[in-house]
Amino acid sequence: MSCLRLGIDEAGRGCVLGPMVLGACLIDEQQVDHLRTLGVRDSKRLSAKRRIELRAQLEELVVSWKTSSVSARQIDHHSINSLGRDVTLALIKELRPDQVVIDAPVPPAGLPAYRQAIRQRLELSGLGHIEVIAENKADDNHPSCAAASIFAKTTRDQLLHELAEARGVNLGSGYPSDPRTQTFLREEWRQHGSFPPWVRTKWETVRRIVAESAQGQLF
Structure with missing residues (x-):
């Protein structure tokens, strides 16, 4: 039986304008090599044009995908780490993978505690069977996470473009x-x-x- 892998990554954490956007991409494990062949990689290593091209291909290829935004006002009034973790958990609960790979926004020393916090919250929701992988630079090593970064980055870029045009x-x-x-x-x-x-x-x-x-x- 195939394993459903969910990659989660974010865009705009360090920005002063606009939201932080989290992207989630659910793939079948058998699609991993195909994503690599397409050239799916960390969105920061792709041109804006190439990101848009790959997103269109991914939308037709992957099992499911979703983006979710954290507004500037939310970030002003709450911990960005807590907000990001809450959205991450919501995405996992909605897409129900067998395994989730998260590009973790914590330093290496904080990875064990971050993984444990995600696992505990999933267990409380009856989803303790989901395997949790949390790594730094996961978008370099896991195509599902790289695809998620493309969804997150293109969504945020479009939102910022719309704000600029409106102003x-x-x-x-x-x-x-x-x-x-x-x-x-x-x-x-x-x-x-x-x-x-x-x-x-x-x-x-x-x-x-x-x-x-x-x-x-x-x-």
């Missing part, structure tokens, strides 16, 4: 180090004295921009 501005990548993102944040604060709800206002980048503006008004 008529260049938001950049949404990462704090991106000069275009920094310019948007500074101009937004200068013009309005506030930020839209999809800005993570508790991020250090935003706090610094607000503090610099306040300091500048003193002189």
Whole structure:
């Protein structure tokens, strides 16, 4: 009997703009080699064009897939790790795999505790039979996880594109180090004295921009 493998990965954890998106991709174990042949790999190692092409192929090929977003406001008011873990568990419960592979957002020393926390929550839900694999860089080693990263990244990219179009501005990548993102944040604060709800206002980048503006008004 074939094993159903679920890969889970996220996009946008470190961004200051927009949601964090978790992607989940359920495959039959017999599809692993085919995914490798297609060139499915960590989304960060693919061009935007190639990610879109692969996503279209994956949608037709895999058993099932799903994305789920964690909003900037949620991230501002709750632990991003707890939010990510809750969404991860919800995806597992919905897709019901035999095995789940998670690209774990914790340092190597934290992997055993992370795996145990996921297992315990699944056991409480009557899903203790699901094998849990949690690794760093799982999207490099497991095609199901790489496919999940493609679903997560393309979904987040589209959401950010829609936000930029609605505002008529260049938001950049949404990462704090991106000069275009920094310019948007500074101009937004200068013009309005506030930020839209999809800005993570508790991020250090935003706090610094607000503090610099306040300091500048003193002189």
